[in-house]
Amino acid sequence: MAYKTEHITQQIRAAREARNMSQRELSARSGLTQSHISQIERGTMEPGLASLVDVARALDLEIVLAPRKLMPAIGNILANASLTSNSLTSQQRHLVGRIDRWLAEGRDRFAVASDADSLKDSLALLRHLPLTADELETLHDLTMRLQRWKSDPPSPKEVRDFVHAVRALRNAAVHRDRDDAIPRSAYALDEEDDDA
Amino acid sequence: MAYKTEHITQQIRAAREARNMSQRELSARSGLTQSHISQIERGTMEPGLASLVDVARALDLEIVLAPRKLMPAIGNILANASLTSNSLTSQQRHLVGRIDRWLAEGRDRFAVASDADSLKDSLALLRHLPLTADELETLHDLTMRLQRWKSDPPSPKEVRDFVHAVRALRNAAVHRDRDDAIPRSAYALDEEDDDA
DNA sequence: GTGTTTTATGCAGGATTCTATATCATCCTG
DNA sequence: CAGGATGATATAGAATCCTGCATAAAACAC
Numbered sequence: 001m002a003y004k005t006e007h008i009t010q011q012i013r014a015a016r017e018a019r020n021m022s023q024r025e026l027s028a029r030s031g032l033t034q035s036h037i038s039q040i041e042r043g044t045m046e047p048g049l050a051s052l053v054d055v056a057r058a059l060d061l062e063i064v065l066a067p068r069k070l071m072p073a074i075g076n077i078l079a080n081a082s083l084t085s086n087s088l089t090s091q092q093r094h095l096v097g098r099i100d101r102w103l104a105e106g107r108d109r110f111a112v113a114s115d116a117d118s119l120k121d122s123l124a125l126l127r128h129l130p131l132t133a134d135e136l137e138t139l140h141d142l143t144m145r146l147q148r149w150k151s152d153p154p155s156p157k158e159v160r161d162f163v164h165a166v167r168a169l170r171n172a173a174v175h176r177d178r179d180d181a182i183p184r185s186a187y188a189l190d191e192e193d194d195d196a
Numbered sequence: 197m198a199y200k201t202e203h204i205t206q207q208i209r210a211a212r213e214a215r216n217m218s219q220r221e222l223s224a225r226s227g228l229t230q231s232h233i234s235q236i237e238r239g240t241m242e243p244g245l246a247s248l249v250d251v252a253r254a255l256d257l258e259i260v261l262a263p264r265k266l267m268p269a270i271g272n273i274l275a276n277a278s279l280t281s282n283s284l285t286s287q288q289r290h291l292v293g294r295i296d297r298w299l300a301e302g303r304d305r306f307a308v309a310s311d312a313d314s315l316k317d318s319l320a321l322l323r324h325l326p327l328t329a330d331e332l333e334t335l336h337d338l339t340m341r342l343q344r345w346k347s348d349p350p351s352p353k354e355v356r357d358f359v360h361a362v363r364a365l366r367n368a369a370v371h372r373d374r375d376d377a378i379p380r381s382a383y384a385l386d387e388e389d390d391d392a
Numbered sequence: 393g394t395g396t397t398t399t400a401t402g403c404a405g406g407a408t409t410c411t412a413t414a415t416c417a418t419c420c421t422g
Numbered sequence: 423c424a425g426g427a428t429g430a431t432a433t434a435g436a437a438t439c440c441t442g443c444a445t446a447a448a449a450c451a452c
Contacts, residue, residue, distance in 0.1 A: 004249045011261045022428060033411055038430055048409060048439075050242045053200045062267055064260040065207045070273055071258055073324050076317050077269050077370065078262060171421080218398060229441055234400055244409075244439060393452100400447070409438070419428080 005046050012052075013041040015059045020129070029058035089130075095139050096126050099166065102146045111156035115163045122163075122170040129173035139169060201242050208248075209237040211255045225254035269370050273324055285326075291335050292322050295362065298342050307352035311359045318359075318366035325369035335365060 016026050023041075027034040031054055040047045040055075047055070056063055066074055100123050107116040131139060142165055145154070154162070212222050219237075223230040227250055235241045236251070243251070252259055262270055296319050303312040327335060338361055341350070350358070 005245045008245065008249075008259060008261065015261070023430095024428075033413095034429080035412090035414095035431075036410060039410095042430075044431095045409065046244060046246045048242060048244045049201050049204065049248050051410080052245050053204075056261060060264045061261045062264050063204060064262050064267075064270060064274075065204060065211070065252060065257045066260050066270075066274060068256045068258050070324065071260075073273050073321050074260060074262075074270055076320050077266060077273070078260075080317070219400095220398075229443095230399080231401075231442090232440060235440095238400075240401090241439065247440080396449100396451070398447100398449070401445080403443090405441090407438100407440075409436105411434100411436080413433090415432080416430085417428100418430105419426105421426085422424090 003043075006043055008052070009040050009043060009047070011061075012055055012059070015061060016041075019059070021059075026055065026058055030054045089136070092126070092131055092136060092139070095136075095143050096123055098143045098146065099123060109154070109159055110163075111159065115160060119163045119166055122166045125170050126166075126173060129170075131169065131173055135169055135172055138165070142166060142169075199239075202239055204248070205236050205239060205243070207257075208251055208255070211257060212237075215255070217255075222251065222254055226250045272370060272372065273321070285332070288322070288327055288332060288335065291332075291339050292319055294339050294342065295319060305350070305355055306359075307355065311356060314363055315359045318362045321366050321370060322362075325366075325372075327365065327369055331365055331368060334361070338362060 016023070023034045023037045026032075027037055030037075030051075032040075032051055036047075036051070037055070039045045040051070053063060064074075099119070103116065103119055103123070107113070110116045126139075142162060145158075145162060149158075212219070219230045219233045222228075223233055226233075226247075228247055232243075232247070233251070236243045236247070249259060260270075295315070299312065299315055299319070303309070306312045322335075338358060341354075341358060345354075
């Protein structure tokens with residue numbers, strides 16, 4: 001019943017989640033009801049065009065009608081852009097990678113087994129969410145501990161603290177208000193979107 | 197009242213008229229009523245998304261959700277294509293076709309596998325976007341290399357350079373401002389350079 | 393000008409969207 | 423564990439879409 005528009009509504013959900021926006025927040029920005037948004041995303045009902053436009057705008061998306069034969073070219077542009085939409089500095093990538101490799105070396109360092117999972121989960125998100133300069137510094141300090149631990153094995157408590165600290169960063173990144181944050185992009189020497 | 201979606205419904209009418217299709221015929225193809233179509237086109241009512249999809253399909257159009265920041269690039273493709281797709285010189289088509297065939301001959305020439313994909317992407321866009329005379333010349337020079345490589349196989353580095361050069365042309369075409377560019381079409385006497 | 397085709401309107405309904413408001417289960421954090 | 427946030431559901435009612443005719447108004451032919 002609601003399958004003709006599924007690909008579109010799926011994109012809406014994907015875009016919302018990519019921005020870590022809740023249905024309620026999207027509701028506020030778009031003017032639709034949260035329950036309405038839920039139903040649209042689940043395919044329970046097909047939105048009217050007006051609603052779709054409202055939601056899209058709230059997500060910084062535009063609705064375009066394109067000739068079918070041009071779809072390859074357009075898909076091409078969209079695909080390339082999503083690759084470079086990384087607002088992460090290379091430093092952040094680097095640090096996360098470091099912790100990741102440390103984790104991969106062995107999970108037997110963790111007194112509490114679930115801590116390893118927790119850490120892995122945190123890293124998964126930190127791979128995609130930008131940190132502030134301060135947080136980045138914290139992350140840097142944390143990885144320095146790993147360095148020290150090579151010659152001086154950590155106590156179980158130290159490992160726990162480490163996991164919690166990383167988790168705290170994760171939470172900060174996840175729950176940040178999208179309106180503040182990431183002033184970094186201004187002087188970022190990281191990415192110039194040459195769109196390649 | 198019906199202003200949010202006006203630009204979209206206008207495109208529908210434009211597309212229909214461009215095909216010399218009557219509202220009745222579109223009605224038959226899409227399954228909507230003629231009166232319904234009339235009201236949509238006039239902005240008397242806003243269609244539901246399902247209806248829009250039906251109509252679009254009947255017109256060989258696809259609905260795309262695109263990030264606002266990519267709209268210039270996409271508008272570029274759409275605008276150029278609607279110029280009866282004749283803004284491309286046959287020379288450009290010819291040269292692109294040549295590279296395309298060369299690519300089809302085998303992807304084993306690429307040291308870096310993703311380079312083959314990159315090249316393919318570039319060609320997909322160069323098939324639709326016009327180049328300036330200068331760029332066209334560059335493209336011509338590039339295809340000459342292929343000629344040489346037939347008797348003198350290229351080094352991996354040469355292949356990479358080639359891919360990058362084509363990509364540069366692609367980027368130039370994609371991000372060009374629609375306002376400048378393509379004065380060519382007026383007095384286009386594109387000559388076929390059949391040197392092969 | 394007559395006749396045909398196309399588009400614009402009108403209206404009665406049934407169907408669906410959409411809002412407003414609540415509730416519930418779940419997950420996460422402190 | 424308590425508190426907060428998130429997403430899925432439910433219900434009732436207002437609003438709107440959409441169909442199915444039917445018909446008026448243009449527009450275009452011969």
